[in-house]
């Protein structure tokens with residue numbers, strides 16, 4: 092294993108028992124706690140990093156990708172970074188959506204603009220670099236869909252063979268991406284949780300580099316860059332203040348954990364003047380975080396019944412980091428019905444022009460719920476992380492959007508349809 096050349100990485104720390112490791116001493120998880128609980132967190136010397144990475148140096152940095160935050164990424168060999176451009180996705184202020192949701196201001200961070208059309212590209216980019224640094228012959232992951240299609244794309248860019256495990260229910264568009272990028276795909280007749288366990292066994296047996304976010308401590312470091320960007324973009328859009336809330340959907344807990352870590356880092360670096368609260372959004376048919384948070388109990392794995400495939404995770408593998416994000420930020424978890432998620436696909440698209448996949452727009456449905464129940468006030472502002480592009484799941488989109496008007500190529504039929512619609516109004 093290579094020794095890290097990143098001068099600001101000081102080591103890895105187990106979030107369960109606090110044991111610390113030098114980078115390179117362990118590959119994935121804490122040896123005392125095992126892979127179910129021993130999630131590691133990459134540690135940095137922020138005091139030193141701040142001299143290199145701050146508002147002034149960022150203002151002069153022309154690298155408009157997630158790699159502009161390289162001092163806070165666990166990369167030893169920057170020359171191995173693949174060529175695909177990831178990050179620096181747009182942050183839009185969306186006043187019509189703010190009105191619809193009943194908040195003072197609203198912004199959408201459109202992560203569907205990444206190379207494989209989802210937020211997961213931030214993690215895969217780091218995962219592929221780590222695999223290359225270790226001269227891994229193969230890279231693998233289990234995923235509800237987006238992490239898989241993302242890894243397949245980045246593995247293709249880096250020239251590493253990828254083996255992917257997806258549950259049989261993964262949407263066709265995501266499976267198509269995997270196959271197009273040339274990954275070996277196992278469609279597991281079972282849940283995401285079963286696909287995850289199978290991937291863990293295969294990775295151990297064949298020695299493949301494991302990109303599973305919950306056990307690989309480096310992946311969340313890529314994910315946190317969404318918040319580093321968010322803070323930097325806010326410092327340009329609304330100097331001196333960020334949003335009151337950041338809303339994001341929650342599956343495994345890695346994404347929300349990364350979002351929170353990134354926000355804390357920007358606060359330490361002096362880019363964000365105060366920390367926002369985090370709203371974690373789950374689906375009613377699969378809400379282990381909501382249940383544990385509301386009832387102050389430990390994780391109880393549950394069934395995964397929701398059309399939002401990206402967050403259909405009954406056994407969150409990064410429960411501790413996910414829960415910590417909401418607790419430390421004095422935020423909240425809410426659950427929304429599938430019907431509300433479906434409605435959000437169209438109202439987000441029609442109020443913003445951004446077409447998000449179910450798990451992406453679930454954040455908007457969650458904000459609406461949180462406003463209705465008094466968690467978020469009408470005078471507050473919210474940033475939504477739109478985690479993936481809507482074209483990833485056409486089936487749900489068509490269910491939400493209805494159908495086209497079928498006509499023969501004759502103006503008479505068009506006229507009839509237009510007049511009929513006008514009569515209804």
Ligand SMILES: [Zn+2]
Pocket residue numbers: 105106107108109110121122123124125129
């Ligand atoms: Zn430990």
